[in-house]
Structure formats: structure tokens, C-alpha cells
């Protein structure tokens with residue numbers, strides 16, 4: 001399995017975000033494998049670009065590109081007063097979260113700007129206008145059932161045969177976390193369209209048959 005260079009790993013570890021190192025290495029390996037298809041890699045849930053660094057570097061090495069989608073206003077649990085809120089990513093002028101400036105700095109520092117297409121928008125709206133096939137889809141956006149189902153229905157059909165669908169924050173035990181990502185993971189398996197490739201903590205890698 002491919003591993004990131006020490007420089008990329010250091011940039012990843014320095015970036016703000018929600019991707020643990022162990023799962024990040026599994027994500028990188030999957031992205032590097034899928035990138036060989038020569039199709040774009042797509043992420044739902046950019047936040048400040050922590051996981052994007054890994055997809056961008058895997059894309060760069062294979063001569064393809066990473067696309068990352070986020071409205072940059074944060075998920076429910078990242079809003080002021082909630083568990084995962086970070087007051088340093090609020091735009092003081094409009095009083096709303098805005099992770100786009102931090103994301104851009106993250107990519108710049110990692111030297112990966114030219115290997116990423118950042119789409120600022122809502123995942124279902126972007127999926128609707130996205131016509132092409134993808135070699136890899138990483139679902140790490142909103143964690144309500146509504147968001148997770150929209151992400152699955154919007155993006156899973158665009159994964160090319162042999163391509164990978166990766167889902168983060170899959171917790172089979174409700175005591176460990178919300179169940180929406182787990183439910184779309186089960187749905188992907190039950191559809192018969194995907195087979196499981198690997199499990200790394202809460203990260204699930206599935207391959208389209």
C-alpha cells in the first residue's frame with residue numbers, strides 16, 4: 001500500500017481537522033490505488049483541508065486531480081455552542097463559519113494548490129450538475145441521515161467500475177457515534193454494487209464491482 005512522503009505526512013499532521021493519522025494512512029492508500037484509474041478523486045467535506053492534502057498528493061502522483069466539495073459553513077456539530085466548534089474559523093463580518101480561508105492556507109503550505117479543484121457549494125446541488133465518472137469518492141460531509149443519504153445517492157452512482165467509495169465515521173455501535181454514515185455503508189453493501197476492501201477504525205473502503 002502506498003504511503004505519503006514525510007513532507008506530506010507532516011503537512012497533514014499540522015493541518016486543522018478531523019482525520020486521525022491511522023485512518024489518514026488508510027485513506028491515502030485507497031486514494032493512491034484508485035488514482036491509477038486516471039479519473040478524478042472526489043471528497044465531500046473539505047473543512048480545513050486536512051484529508052484533502054492526502055487526496056491531492058495521491059492525485060498528483062498519478063497525474064489526476066482531487067475535487068473537494070464543501071459549503072464551508074460547517075456541519076451541525078461544528079456550529080457555535082456545539083461540541084466541535086472552533087471559534088477561529090468564524091468570519092467576524094458575517095458571523096458565520098467560513099473554513100475556506102484556512103483551507104486555502106493549508107493547501108498552499110502543503111504545495112498542493114494546483115492539484116485540487118475546490119467546489120464551494122452544497123453536496124446535493126454539486127452532485128446534480130456533476131456529469132463525469134469518478135475513480136474515488138470519499139464521503140466525510142454532514143452526519144445527519146439527510147446529508148449522508150444525499151451524499152450516497154448523489155455520489156455513489158458516479159464511482160466507476162473498479163473505483164473506490166470510502167466512508168468516514170462509520171460506527172456500528174451507537175455508543176461510539178452517530179449512525180447515519182453506518183447506515184449508508186450498510187446500504188452500499190446491500191445494494192450489491194460494492195464489496196468491502198478494508199476497515200480501519202471508522203474508515204470503510206468499498207470497491208464498485
Ligand code: SAH
Pocket residue numbers: 016017018019044045046047048049050051052069070071072073074075099121122123124140141142143147
Ligand atoms: N474531511 C475533513 C473533515 C470534514 S468535516 C478533515 O479531514 O478534517 C465535515 C464538513 O462537511 C464541514 O466542513 C461541513 O461544512 C461540510 N458539509 C456538511 N454538510 C455539507 C453539505 N450538505 N454540502 C457540502 N458540505 C457539507
Ligand code: MG
Pocket residue numbers: 018140168169
Ligand atoms: Mg469525518
